[in-house]
Amino acid sequence: METTTTPVFHNNATAVSGQNNSDEYFETYLKLNTVALIIDSLAFVLGVLENGVVIWVIRFKMKKTVNTVWFLNLAVADFLFAAFLPFSMTYMALTHWPFSKFMCKLNSTIIYLSMFASVYILVVISLDRCVSVVWPVWTQNHRNVRRASCVSLGVWVLALIFSTPYFIFRDTYVENITICFENFALSDDYETPSVIELGQFRHQAMTITRFLLGFAVPFTVIVFSYAVIIHRLRRNRTLATQSNRPFKIIAAIITTFLLCFGPFHITSLLDMVYFTDYFNGSETLSLVIAFSYPIATSLAFLNSCLNPLLYVFMSQDFKDKVHKSILSVFETLFQTEE
Template identity: 55%
Template sequence: MAVTAPYGFAINKTTTTGEDDTGSDSVYVYESEDPSPQLIHSLNIMSIVIFTLAFVLGVLGNGLVIWVTGFLMKKTVYTVWFLNLAVADFLFTAFLPMTVTYYALEHWPFGKFMCKINSAVRALNMYASVYILMVISIDRCVAVVFPVWFHNHRRVKKAFHVSLCVWALALILSIPHFVFRDTGPSFQKKDVIFCFNNFLYSDEFTEESFQLHLFRYHSLSVTRFLLSFAFPYPVIVSCYAVIIYRIRKNASLARRSSRTFKIIAAIIIIFSLCWAPFNILVLMEIVSFKLRNKQLLYIVNIGAPIVAGLPHINSCVNPLLYVVIGQEFKDRTFKSILKALQNAFRDEDAPLDSKRVVASQHDI
């Protein structure tokens, strides 16, 4: 018995009823060559290690970013963008202990509601992150192409409103991941519960119900690919193509935008490297269904636990980018940690320090 990757790729054959024994998003009607149990066990151990590291680094790192951008620094449009990005990543990594437990126990002990929430939070992070990155790219592009209009109309309040709209859209797009998530017992061991996508909400398995399941699964997967990758990424790439073109023609603009450009470009590149393999593997899984291709399905089964860890790495690496590239953020962070340590170790009977941390007057 093996546990599937948390994004729903299948790792085992399905049962004769058409439900995947491991509780994945997928349903098969043909036999496929499965990876060896030893290989699956090794891949699951690797995933547990990645998820654990991502949880520790992601919660601490993104929590620190939220603290600095939300409470210590002066509110600017950029701090609003990065604050929302950190909140999305924080929520994503905060739920990882449940996934680690699922992999370790090969059993979902948290109930149906938390199964649904866990899946919805993953989708919420994916959509919120990519659309915040798209908004940041558009914001930078407008700043370069229409600088006068940009400075006359760009306000922190508007940034909060845009962020709210992004979260509302991400929440709406995450609803199917909540609705179709379900729990059920293993066919081999009734006391073992799996968390999986159930597109039928019925125990009856017929050719018609299978086709309905397959249609809903394909529809959700294709929609997710289009809305989380195929649509936002051309917009992001186009914006940065325009920015690079304008910066090359204006040396002073290049100097002014150097640090911010590096941070945002690094975030987008790493986000692409972490999420593109996931989206590609989803499409490969759909194609394997259509073509009944056992070799392609075998590749999906092997790649699933590896690819599933990449989005978690993305969620914990952004704070490191801020520290490495953003000199001002680095200075502010170290001062904040020092201040916190001073308060933690301060004698409560001693008089309070009258000094306070001064908010930054510049964007990240």
């Protein structure tokens, strides 16, 4: 999820070191980069482990239902996201791309594929819960595993369509070090005005589209769906007076989505603005982007290990299945040793 678009601003370290008071700025950048790498490492380890457990338990230990279809697809998307984190972490740590051009394209595509899939599955889950609360009779008659599987397939197809441009535009640039960046102009010419203008136009189109379809619209749908659910729960005074747990879970889901994806998309929009004719060359804006980018990206990465905690591990039935499965594994292990 690098926001860089041309070799002129090919990585944040170069952007920081090119400014006045560069030593002080660069030291701050390195500290932020270290914090980001720690968060990324945590997201990688927890994301792979948590989602791996979810996939295993749902696939082999639980009955196939509509909910398990949603959570299985969410876990697969987040597992895929987390599994490719080492490539981005290596790029961030080395400040150059040590892999091939194909891996530069593939890594970016997989990251965005899993991000779009994860976001849209979260939207589907919120809509499914909303419909179940508002129209329970209709839901009972029409909600089934086959339809849930078809919807999940549609989500992956949509995510693939939205992520394909990143495979097309992603490119490498070699000058002392190798940079993996988004070459929106699809050209090695970085000086001709018409080529620069084409790159800026595609950059703006991709960034705005990603913000709208990957954040603004999904977040609006999620908030609206849970607002309807909260309204219905409050009307049911018996349920509302028994526990505040549903409201706390809903608040956690909305807050997590906003905090994880909001900073990344805001940074992307700032990066887009930086490359407009009016702001191009602004030292202040370039520093804001360089300093915010590592943390903003890491927060987006962190979402892959928070989803299992919010959506799956809070389920008592799932926790019981995990407990029984772990006991079964140890029993089999000890029996084999005997």
